Amino acid sequence: MRRPVRIAVTGAAGAISNNLLFKIASGEMFGKDQPVILQLIEMPDRMEALRGLAMELEDCAYPLLHTITLHDNVEDGFDNVHYALLIGARPRGPGMERSDLLESNAEIFTRQGQALNNHANRDVKVLVVGNPANTNALIASRNAPKLSPSQFTALTRLDHNRAKGILANHTGANPRNISRVVIWGNHSTTQFPDLHQATVLDEPVMEQIDERWYREVFIPKIQTRGGEIIAARGVSSAASAAQAVVDHMHDWMLGTQPGEIVSMGILSDGSYGIEKGIFYSFPVRCDYGRYQIVRGLDISDWSREMMKVTEAELLEEKAAVNHLLPPETEASH
Template sequence: MKRPVRIAITGAAGSISNSLLFRIAAGDMFGPDQPVILQLIERPEAMPALHGMAMELEDCAFPLLHTVRLHDNAEAGFKNVHYAILLGARPRGPGMERKDLLSANAEIFSRQGRALNDHANHDVKVVVVGNPANTNALIASRNAPDLSPSQFTAMSRLDHNRTKGMLANHTGCNPTDIRRVAVWGNHSATQYPDLRHAETFGMPVFPSLDLNWVENDFIPRVQKRGAEVIAARGQSSAASAANAVIDHMRDWALGTPPGDFTSMCIVSDGSYGVAKGIVFSFPVCCRYGRYQIVQNLAMDEASLKRLKTTEAELLEEKAAVDHLLPKETEEAHNNLSIRLRSGAVRYAEEDNDDDSPATVLRTDRVM
């Protein structure tokens, strides 16, 4: 049995977490032989609900669940963690514009970036899910001067999975038979779900597709799928978002399948002419805990125009929060030369805090 890895989750009493925690504890994220320590973080007023989640985790008797710790602050919750999943964010209220949402979330992610910088494992891998995810990830990263910008990502895997699912439904293929789809840009209605490099059974799929369907049905539907779900259910995507978190972190840690790639929002290094220093979704391959942008994909004029549209939105968002981005981290973000310091997991020394009052479940007492 491997040594346990520490996973911090903010917004841990929320609906996405309710679908996520039990799958992590069951081994869906890192495999059936990887024990996990869950360090769950919530607002003080949500701690009773979080205790209820911990009770249910205990009642499931997951053999891989080593320890559960509950925290009402990020500084304690991020201590020594190897992976951080930032679900918690201020939701958009009635009449709120995207810029209002940016301002409301800025302080949350500034603090979380500082807390990760000061308390997390030196090679922590971070995924931001709380919207607007790309710019929230940028704020967190810019407030973590001792960590590499490449350790911070935002999640476009939900859009990637939606792309595969809709294409599979349209063509009659199984999603596992579809490879090399990509999502570019912002996790918003300007994103570009790209089928031009997609394959089924090793054969290009794009030539067989109706271009009218692609442009006027498929792309707009992927872009607005979140709103479509809300209109149908009365609440935002939760189970599918949790599934995408599992996929995102599993591929990052364990690698993408040979011959395929996934989509991740990462700090741009200028590839495909995208402005440096913004968090932008690219097609990437993952190996040994690292990721690399897939280069030299052919891009037609229409695709490049879509990239510029979503890039412009991200640059506008960045400008709106520029006063919250410390200048000392600007150079590292604009001149990114590495993807991760190390793909290896580093373990902290024995953490005495595992016997603190925050620990509500521990299963290694006889070890």
């Protein structure tokens, strides 16, 4: 049996976490032979709800669940963690855009970046889920000068999975047989869900769907799915977000299937002409806890324009919080 890994979760009594923790404890994220220690973090006035959730986890008697600790502050909660899932953020209500949340979340993610820097394991791997996820990841990573920015990622796997699920329903294929979908850019309405290299049972998707359906129905559907769910449920997606967190971390640590591509929000290194210094969703492959951008994909002029629109939004978000970011250090490159 392996040694247990320490996983911190913020917003731990919230709706996403309510779905997520049971999956982690049952081994869905890191495999059926990997024990886990859950370091659960909530706001002080949510600790009672968190205690209730911890009781439920205990009552499942999961063989892989080594220990649960509860914390009302990130400094204690991040102590020695190998993984940090940053879910807690000021939530978006009906009619609100993510940009409305930039400033209030900047404060939260500044403190979390500093706490990771000072308390987490040196190899900690961080996934930012709370919106605006890409820019929150930027803020957290810039506040953690002792860590490499490559240790920080933002969740666009939810969009990636949505693209597969919706395409599967449209084509009648099983999602398992759909490969090489790519989400470019921001986890927002400007993202570019790209099917140009996607395949269904190894045949190009674009030859099996109507181009007009792709541009006029599919793309806006993926871009606005989060808002559509909020409008329908009155609250954000929770179970599908939890599944995406599991998939993101699973693939990051245990590797992508051969030939498969997944989408992750990571610090741009200038690939595909995307400006450095923003967290942008790229096509990646993972192996042994590392991810690499898949290079050399064919990008048409139309696709390039779509990629630039979402890049522009991320540059605007960065400009809006720039005054709150500490100066860049050696390690931030």
